[in-house]
Amino acid sequence: MRGLGSPVVNTAQPPTPSAAPVRGSAPAAAPANTRGRVITASMVGTTIEFFDFYAYATAASLVFPALFFPTQTPANQLLSSFAVFGVAFVARPLGSLIFGHYGDRVGRKTTLVASLLVMGIATFLIGVLPTASTPGFTVLAPTLLVLLRFCQGIGLGGEWSGAALLATENAPPGKRALYGTFPQLGAPIGFILSNLLFVVLSVQLTEDQFMSWGWRLPFLLSAALVIVGLWVRLKLMESPAFQKVIDEERVAAVPIARVFRTAWRPLVLATIAMVATYVLFYLMTAFLMVVGTTAADEATARAAAEASGTTFDAAGFAPGLGFDRPQFLTMLIIGVVFFGLFTLVSGPLADRLGRRKLLLAVTAGIGVFGLLIEPMVQAGTVGAMATLIVGFTLMGLTFGPMAAYLPEMFAADVRYTGSAVSYNMASVIGAAPAPYAMIALWQLLDGPLWLVGGYLSLAAIITGVALLIGKETREVDYLA
Secondary structure, three states, X not given: OOHHHOOEOOOOOOOOOOOOOOOOOOOOOOOOOEHHHHHHHHXXXXXXHHHHHHHHHHHHHHXXXXXXXXOOOHHHHHHHHHHHHHHHHHHHHHHHHHHHHHHHXXXXXXXXXXXXXXXXXXXXXXXXXXXXXXXXXXXHHHXXXXXXXXXXXXXXXXXXXHHHHHHHOOOOOOOHHHHHHHHHOHHHHHHHHHHHHHHHHHHHOOHHXXXXXXXXXXXXXXXXXXXXXXXXXXXXXXXXXXXHHHHOOOOOOOHHHHHHHHOHHHHHHHHHHOHHHHHHHHHHHXXXXXXXXXXXXXXXXXHHHHHHOOOOOOOOOOOOOOOOHHHHHHHHHHHHHHHHHHHHHHHHHHHHHOHHHHHHHHHHHHHHHHHHHHHHHOOHHHHHHHHHHHHHHHHHHHHOOHHHHOHHHOOHHHHHHHHHHHHHHHHHHHHOOHHHHHHHHHHHOOOOOHHHHHHHHHHHHHHHHHHHHOOOOOOOOOOO
């Protein structure tokens, strides 16, 4: 039986010893990757990458403002922290060019190992970085944080596309979207692991312990996850699609030049198609973490600042939802469970309905959700939880099919570069400015989230236009 029940994903038979490769003929197949190896290597790698990434996102909301920007006002501390958060998104397109080049030149396996190492080393070093209060590091600490954050972005810039290609290029016929959901599951799994760890640390440690050294543990523990990921990936064989490119002597000397020459239109459409997904995700995670854990009124915020010995900035204060940190992190984790479940659901739906039709429907839902965020999130604990569940459900349904939809827009000889560049250019447009812009819009209205919701709805409109212009990719020849 084909599909998930098949013990071997790449079932092509190797050629006889006398068979010489002929241009245009069937390629010599690489040794088979088993189903379990494909799923594990694609999912474990992105789990590690997103664990590292979310550890930074959580710390950017809870810890880094005070530790790395202590001389600024509280409002500017938060804005500076999220500005550094955005540095990785500027680096990601560069990472996509670097790793995309080698992914289309030397193969998927080697490139995936390299991207994981870059991300993992940078994350570990953040865990041992002195803070700005360390003598001699007042300026150097935030500078090094920016540099390491840039390196995180370089690594992540090459990671997603390689994992998506690993899964989909080894998928059975008619199952590409389903197999593509496995690397996408790394996002919710990494988020849950990272934030569960932060919840445990917040409960078990005092505030002083957490601010002093507890925040470092997620970054340091990532080293163990990286070792596991490397062990799995080093056992991989090259994908049949890239092997065919090699056998037919179609390897591009400069893949990015070939992309711009032969596939610039899909590159633009694929980039814009991801914008709403990015905006929704960082609204649901980084931004709502700030709003959810900010005091609901000025008096409470002032009392908390006095208790912690910090200066209260009334001019920069915007009322939030007033949840304590462990409670809201727990609510986020519950919401992310729906993210994971509906990521899995999206695969069979996209294989049955088509990628474009499903994504159009979900994008319309995201636009409507943007208009409803303010009344929902202000309806007490139940309303806030409902906001998280609905938002993360939409996130799963829009994120899941992307691992099939974006790579399917490009031929095998430039697939790594094309999908990586479009995915990461979308991060520059959609993700990099989103947390910063949302904080500013929230503060502009002094608490209400109408403008933040409008920002999301606008992103959905932009993405919807790209999806309408684009074509269905479900039936494309993935070996071409």
